[in-house]
Amino acid sequence: MDRSRSGFSQDFHRAILGGHLLIRESRDLETVQPLLFAEDELPWRPAYDPGDVRDRLEAMLAKMRAAASWPWKPSTVCFYRETFWPSLLSKLPDAEEAAHLREMEAEITRLDAPA
Numbered sequence: 001m002d003r004s005r006s007g008f009s010q011d012f013h014r015a016i017l018g019g020h021l022l023i024r025e026s027r028d029l030e031t032v033q034p035l036l037f038a039e040d041e042l043p044w045r046p047a048y049d050p051g052d053v054r055d056r057l058e059a060m061l062a063k064m065r066a067a068a069s070w071p072w073k074p075s076t077v078c079f080y081r082e083t084f085w086p087s088l089l090s091k092l093p094d095a096e097e098a099a100h101l102r103e104m105e106a107e108i109t110r111l112d113a114p115a
Helices: 050-066 074-090 094-112
Strands: 011-017 020-026 041-046
Touching (some): 074 094
Antiparallel strands (some): 020 041
């Protein structure tokens, strides 16, 4: 959706809470329908540090490389494949995302191969 045509504008506010950077978006209420209960701001959402994301992916890759078979139970692997890894990868710059994705796919193929 084109936010400039919809009358939706965002102002970003930053704060640190519990060691995590959070970003809050607010709406220009004069040009859009007010939110339920006359809220004037959207809830806080986390901002991710690419270094932390990179470290998390590298730790998981190291665990995968060291294993002869999947180091997690099947339900965890399913969650990681469908939700967790795509979410982490999307928080990296495009070039890094592509490089980590190739490495992950190589390990996934190896671990999925019949023993």
